[in-house]
Amino acid sequence: MTSERSAQTAVWGLLAMMVFIAVASGLVDVYRLYAARNWAYSVAQEAALAGTSKGRDWASISSSEEMRLVGTTAKAEAEKLVAAEMAARGITGYTMDVRVLPDPTGGSISGYPPRPVRLGSSRGSWSSDEPAVGVYLEVPVNWFLLNRLGIVPKDVHVFAAAGVAD
Amino acid sequence: MLLGLLIFGGIELSQGIAVRQALDSGVGASARALSLDPSQWSFAASLVQQTVDQNVMGASSPVTLRIYDSGGTLRSSAWLSGSNFGTSFTLEASAPFDADIPFLANAPITIRVRHWGIVERYP
Numbered sequence: 001m002t003s004e005r006s007a008q009t010a011v012w013g014l015l016a017m018m019v020f021i022a023v024a025s026g027l028v029d030v031y032r033l034y035a036a037r038n039w040a041y042s043v044a045q046e047a048a049l050a051g052t053s054k055g056r057d058w059a060s061i062s063s064s065e066e067m068r069l070v071g072t073t074a075k076a077e078a079e080k081l082v083a084a085e086m087a088a089r090g091i092t093g094y095t096m097d098v099r100v101l102p103d104p105t106g107g108s109i110s111g112y113p114p115r116p117v118r119l120g121s122s123r124g125s126w127s128s129d130e131p132a133v134g135v136y137l138e139v140p141v142n143w144f145l146l147n148r149l150g151i152v153p154k155d156v157h158v159f160a161a162a163g164v165a166d
Numbered sequence: 167m168l169l170g171l172l173i174f175g176g177i178e179l180s181q182g183i184a185v186r187q188a189l190d191s192g193v194g195a196s197a198r199a200l201s202l203d204p205s206q207w208s209f210a211a212s213l214v215q216q217t218v219d220q221n222v223m224g225a226s227s228p229v230t231l232r233i234y235d236s237g238g239t240l241r242s243s244a245w246l247s248g249s250n251f252g253t254s255f256t257l258e259a260s261a262p263f264d265a266d267i268p269f270l271a272n273a274p275i276t277i278r279v280r281h282w283g284i285v286e287r288y289p
Binding site: 017020024031035038042046050053054081085 | 169254
Protein backbone atom coordinates (compact mmCIF):
# COMPACT_ATOMS: atom_id res chain seq x y z
CA MET A 1 0.00 0.00 0.00
CA THR A 2 2.78 2.41 0.99
CA SER A 3 4.82 1.59 -2.09
CA GLU A 4 1.72 2.17 -4.30
CA ARG A 5 1.27 5.64 -2.75
CA SER A 6 4.97 6.42 -3.25
CA ALA A 7 4.67 5.44 -6.90
CA GLN A 8 1.58 7.63 -7.32
CA THR A 9 3.38 10.56 -5.69
CA ALA A 10 6.34 10.13 -8.01
CA VAL A 11 4.08 10.08 -11.08
CA TRP A 12 2.16 13.15 -9.94
CA GLY A 13 5.39 14.92 -9.08
CA LEU A 14 6.79 14.19 -12.52
CA LEU A 15 3.59 15.38 -14.21
CA ALA A 16 3.53 18.57 -12.12
CA MET A 17 7.17 19.23 -12.97
CA MET A 18 6.45 18.83 -16.70
CA VAL A 19 3.48 21.16 -16.45
CA PHE A 20 5.52 23.79 -14.60
CA ILE A 21 8.34 23.57 -17.11
CA ALA A 22 5.86 23.88 -20.00
CA VAL A 23 4.21 26.92 -18.36
CA ALA A 24 7.58 28.58 -17.68
CA SER A 25 8.75 27.91 -21.26
CA GLY A 26 5.49 29.26 -22.66
CA LEU A 27 5.87 32.44 -20.59
CA VAL A 28 9.44 32.86 -21.82
CA ASP A 29 8.17 32.55 -25.42
CA VAL A 30 5.43 35.12 -24.83
CA TYR A 31 8.04 37.51 -23.44
CA ARG A 32 10.37 36.86 -26.39
CA LEU A 33 7.54 37.68 -28.78
CA TYR A 34 6.65 40.82 -26.82
CA ALA A 35 10.27 41.99 -26.62
CA ALA A 36 10.89 41.24 -30.32
CA ARG A 37 7.79 43.20 -31.32
CA ASN A 38 8.77 46.22 -29.21
CA TRP A 39 12.32 46.16 -30.53
CA ALA A 40 11.17 45.82 -34.15
CA TYR A 41 8.80 48.77 -33.66
CA SER A 42 11.60 50.93 -32.30
CA VAL A 43 13.86 49.97 -35.24
CA ALA A 44 11.10 50.81 -37.72
CA GLN A 45 10.42 54.14 -36.00
CA GLU A 46 14.10 55.09 -35.90
CA ALA A 47 14.62 54.06 -39.53
CA ALA A 48 11.63 56.15 -40.62
CA LEU A 49 13.03 59.12 -38.67
CA ALA A 50 16.48 58.62 -40.22
CA GLY A 51 15.02 58.50 -43.73
CA THR A 52 12.91 61.59 -43.14
CA SER A 53 15.67 63.57 -41.47
CA LYS A 54 18.51 62.74 -43.83
CA GLY A 55 16.38 62.65 -46.96
CA ARG A 56 15.25 66.28 -46.83
CA ASP A 57 15.53 68.08 -50.15
CA TRP A 58 17.04 71.44 -49.15
CA ALA A 59 17.21 72.56 -52.79
CA SER A 60 13.43 72.34 -52.94
CA ILE A 61 13.15 74.81 -50.04
CA SER A 62 15.33 77.30 -51.93
CA SER A 63 13.51 76.94 -55.23
CA SER A 64 9.87 76.47 -54.28
CA GLU A 65 9.83 77.15 -50.51
CA GLU A 66 8.25 73.75 -50.01
CA MET A 67 9.82 70.82 -48.19
CA ARG A 68 10.25 67.65 -50.22
CA LEU A 69 12.18 64.44 -49.71
CA VAL A 70 14.78 62.99 -52.02
CA GLY A 71 13.18 59.56 -52.46
CA THR A 72 16.35 57.57 -53.10
CA THR A 73 18.29 59.17 -50.23
CA ALA A 74 15.45 58.80 -47.75
CA LYS A 75 14.95 55.14 -48.69
CA ALA A 76 18.69 54.38 -48.57
CA GLU A 77 19.14 56.03 -45.15
CA ALA A 78 16.19 54.16 -43.66
CA GLU A 79 17.39 50.85 -45.09
CA LYS A 80 20.92 51.50 -43.85
CA LEU A 81 19.73 51.97 -40.29
CA VAL A 82 17.57 48.83 -40.39
CA ALA A 83 20.48 46.79 -41.79
CA ALA A 84 22.84 48.11 -39.10
CA GLU A 85 20.41 47.31 -36.27
CA MET A 86 19.71 43.83 -37.62
CA ALA A 87 23.42 43.16 -38.02
CA ALA A 88 24.08 44.37 -34.46
CA ARG A 89 21.61 41.75 -33.19
CA GLY A 90 22.74 39.08 -35.63
CA ILE A 91 19.29 38.78 -37.17
CA THR A 92 19.06 37.34 -40.68
CA GLY A 93 16.09 36.36 -42.79
CA TYR A 94 14.14 39.54 -42.11
CA THR A 95 12.09 41.38 -44.73
CA MET A 96 12.04 45.15 -45.12
CA ASP A 97 9.88 47.29 -47.35
CA VAL A 98 10.62 51.02 -47.26
CA ARG A 99 8.44 53.45 -49.23
CA VAL A 100 8.76 57.19 -49.58
CA LEU A 101 6.13 59.84 -50.27
CA PRO A 102 8.45 62.66 -51.39
CA ASP A 103 5.94 65.32 -52.43
CA PRO A 104 5.12 68.31 -50.18
CA THR A 105 1.51 67.14 -49.97
CA GLY A 106 2.40 63.52 -49.24
CA GLY A 107 0.10 61.07 -51.01
CA SER A 108 -1.04 57.50 -50.52
CA ILE A 109 0.09 53.99 -51.39
CA SER A 110 -2.61 51.36 -51.54
CA GLY A 111 -1.73 47.86 -50.44
CA TYR A 112 1.08 49.14 -48.28
CA PRO A 113 1.98 47.97 -45.73
CA PRO A 114 1.43 44.50 -47.19
CA ARG A 115 -0.36 43.31 -44.05
CA PRO A 116 -2.99 45.37 -42.24
CA VAL A 117 -1.54 47.19 -39.26
CA ARG A 118 -3.08 49.69 -36.90
CA LEU A 119 -3.14 52.96 -38.78
CA GLY A 120 -6.34 54.57 -37.63
CA SER A 121 -8.91 54.61 -40.40
CA SER A 122 -6.59 53.53 -43.21
CA ARG A 123 -5.71 49.93 -42.44
CA GLY A 124 -3.32 48.48 -44.99
CA SER A 125 -3.36 51.63 -47.12
CA TRP A 126 -0.79 54.17 -46.12
CA SER A 127 -1.42 57.84 -46.64
CA SER A 128 0.19 61.05 -45.44
CA ASP A 129 -0.48 64.75 -45.99
CA GLU A 130 3.23 65.63 -45.74
CA PRO A 131 6.48 64.20 -47.13
CA ALA A 132 7.01 60.93 -45.30
CA VAL A 133 8.89 57.66 -45.06
CA GLY A 134 7.20 54.36 -44.22
CA VAL A 135 9.08 51.34 -42.94
CA TYR A 136 7.57 47.86 -42.84
CA LEU A 137 9.49 45.01 -41.24
CA GLU A 138 8.97 41.29 -40.86
CA VAL A 139 11.35 39.94 -38.24
CA PRO A 140 11.73 36.23 -37.42
CA VAL A 141 11.42 35.27 -33.76
CA ASN A 142 13.28 32.31 -32.31
CA TRP A 143 10.90 30.47 -30.04
CA PHE A 144 12.09 28.61 -26.97
CA LEU A 145 9.29 26.07 -26.64
CA LEU A 146 6.84 26.74 -29.44
CA ASN A 147 9.40 25.81 -32.11
CA ARG A 148 9.24 22.25 -30.84
CA LEU A 149 5.45 22.26 -31.09
CA GLY A 150 5.50 23.61 -34.64
CA ILE A 151 3.31 26.59 -33.82
CA VAL A 152 3.26 29.36 -36.46
CA PRO A 153 3.55 32.26 -37.18
CA LYS A 154 7.14 32.89 -36.10
CA ASP A 155 7.53 36.44 -37.43
CA VAL A 156 6.55 39.82 -36.04
CA HIS A 157 5.19 42.38 -38.50
CA VAL A 158 5.59 46.06 -37.74
CA PHE A 159 5.11 49.34 -39.55
CA ALA A 160 6.15 52.88 -38.67
CA ALA A 161 6.11 56.15 -40.56
CA ALA A 162 7.62 59.57 -40.04
CA GLY A 163 6.91 62.79 -41.88
CA VAL A 164 8.28 66.31 -42.20
CA ALA A 165 5.89 68.92 -40.85
CA ASP A 166 6.18 72.46 -42.19
CA MET B 167 11.58 23.34 -3.97
CA LEU B 168 10.75 23.44 -7.67
CA LEU B 169 7.58 25.39 -6.97
CA GLY B 170 9.57 27.90 -4.88
CA LEU B 171 12.11 28.32 -7.65
CA LEU B 172 9.36 28.91 -10.20
CA ILE B 173 7.42 31.39 -8.08
CA PHE B 174 10.37 33.47 -6.87
CA GLY B 175 12.17 33.11 -10.19
CA GLY B 176 9.03 34.31 -11.96
CA ILE B 177 8.72 37.35 -9.70
CA GLU B 178 12.38 38.28 -10.17
CA LEU B 179 12.13 37.72 -13.93
CA SER B 180 9.06 39.98 -14.02
CA GLN B 181 11.00 42.68 -12.16
CA GLY B 182 13.84 42.41 -14.65
CA ILE B 183 11.40 42.62 -17.57
CA ALA B 184 9.67 45.63 -16.00
CA VAL B 185 12.98 47.46 -15.51
CA ARG B 186 14.06 46.71 -19.08
CA GLN B 187 10.70 47.81 -20.46
CA ALA B 188 10.83 51.05 -18.46
CA LEU B 189 14.42 51.64 -19.54
CA ASP B 190 13.47 51.08 -23.20
CA SER B 191 10.54 53.43 -22.98
CA GLY B 192 12.48 56.13 -21.13
CA VAL B 193 15.51 55.99 -23.44
CA GLY B 194 13.27 56.16 -26.54
CA ALA B 195 11.58 59.30 -25.22
CA SER B 196 14.90 60.82 -24.10
CA ALA B 197 16.55 60.19 -27.49
CA ARG B 198 13.70 62.01 -29.17
CA ALA B 199 13.89 64.87 -26.66
CA LEU B 200 17.64 65.19 -27.22
CA SER B 201 17.07 65.16 -30.99
CA LEU B 202 14.91 68.23 -30.68
CA ASP B 203 17.05 69.96 -28.03
CA PRO B 204 20.50 68.39 -27.52
CA SER B 205 21.29 70.69 -24.59
CA GLN B 206 18.67 69.00 -22.38
CA TRP B 207 20.95 66.28 -21.05
CA SER B 208 19.89 66.58 -17.41
CA PHE B 209 16.23 66.50 -18.40
CA ALA B 210 16.88 63.35 -20.47
CA ALA B 211 18.75 61.64 -17.61
CA SER B 212 16.00 62.56 -15.16
CA LEU B 213 13.32 61.30 -17.55
CA VAL B 214 14.95 57.86 -17.85
CA GLN B 215 15.53 57.60 -14.09
CA GLN B 216 11.94 58.56 -13.32
CA THR B 217 10.60 56.08 -15.87
CA VAL B 218 12.64 53.27 -14.30
CA ASP B 219 11.68 54.33 -10.75
CA GLN B 220 8.00 54.20 -11.68
CA ASN B 221 8.03 50.79 -13.39
CA VAL B 222 5.08 48.50 -12.69
CA MET B 223 7.03 46.07 -10.48
CA GLY B 224 8.51 48.79 -8.32
CA ALA B 225 12.13 47.64 -8.65
CA SER B 226 14.30 50.72 -8.75
CA SER B 227 17.85 50.86 -10.09
CA PRO B 228 20.32 53.71 -10.60
CA VAL B 229 20.53 54.49 -14.31
CA THR B 230 23.69 55.45 -16.18
CA LEU B 231 23.27 57.35 -19.43
CA ARG B 232 25.90 57.43 -22.18
CA ILE B 233 26.06 58.98 -25.60
CA TYR B 234 27.88 57.59 -28.66
CA ASP B 235 28.48 59.12 -32.07
CA SER B 236 27.61 57.37 -35.35
CA GLY B 237 31.01 55.64 -35.31
CA GLY B 238 30.33 54.09 -31.91
CA THR B 239 32.77 56.34 -30.01
CA LEU B 240 31.81 57.38 -26.49
CA ARG B 241 31.10 61.13 -26.34
CA SER B 242 30.08 63.65 -23.73
CA SER B 243 26.89 65.60 -23.20
CA ALA B 244 28.83 68.73 -24.20
CA TRP B 245 29.60 67.15 -27.58
CA LEU B 246 25.93 66.47 -28.13
CA SER B 247 24.94 69.94 -27.01
CA GLY B 248 27.28 71.47 -29.58
CA SER B 249 26.37 69.09 -32.41
CA ASN B 250 25.07 70.43 -35.67
CA PHE B 251 21.77 69.68 -37.36
CA GLY B 252 21.78 66.16 -38.81
CA THR B 253 24.33 64.67 -36.39
CA SER B 254 23.48 61.05 -35.61
CA PHE B 255 23.92 59.68 -32.11
CA THR B 256 23.11 56.63 -30.04
CA LEU B 257 21.80 57.01 -26.51
CA GLU B 258 22.55 54.12 -24.18
CA ALA B 259 21.14 53.60 -20.72
CA SER B 260 22.24 50.87 -18.35
CA ALA B 261 20.94 49.76 -14.98
CA PRO B 262 22.24 47.03 -12.67
CA PHE B 263 19.83 44.21 -11.85
CA ASP B 264 20.36 41.54 -9.23
CA ALA B 265 17.89 38.65 -9.37
CA ASP B 266 17.43 37.25 -5.87
CA ILE B 267 16.18 33.68 -6.36
CA PRO B 268 16.19 31.16 -3.47
CA PHE B 269 18.56 28.16 -3.85
CA LEU B 270 20.41 29.90 -6.68
CA ALA B 271 23.62 31.91 -6.55
CA ASN B 272 23.12 35.62 -7.21
CA ALA B 273 24.20 36.62 -10.69
CA PRO B 274 24.15 40.42 -11.04
CA ILE B 275 23.59 41.57 -14.59
CA THR B 276 23.47 44.95 -16.29
CA ILE B 277 20.44 45.74 -18.40
CA ARG B 278 21.37 47.87 -21.41
CA VAL B 279 19.14 49.64 -23.89
CA ARG B 280 20.16 51.72 -26.91
CA HIS B 281 18.18 54.08 -29.09
CA TRP B 282 19.26 55.93 -32.18
CA GLY B 283 18.64 59.65 -32.63
CA ILE B 284 19.50 62.54 -34.91
CA VAL B 285 19.90 66.20 -34.00
CA GLU B 286 17.02 68.18 -35.49
CA ARG B 287 17.61 71.49 -33.79
CA TYR B 288 17.75 74.25 -36.35
CA PRO B 289 20.71 76.60 -35.89
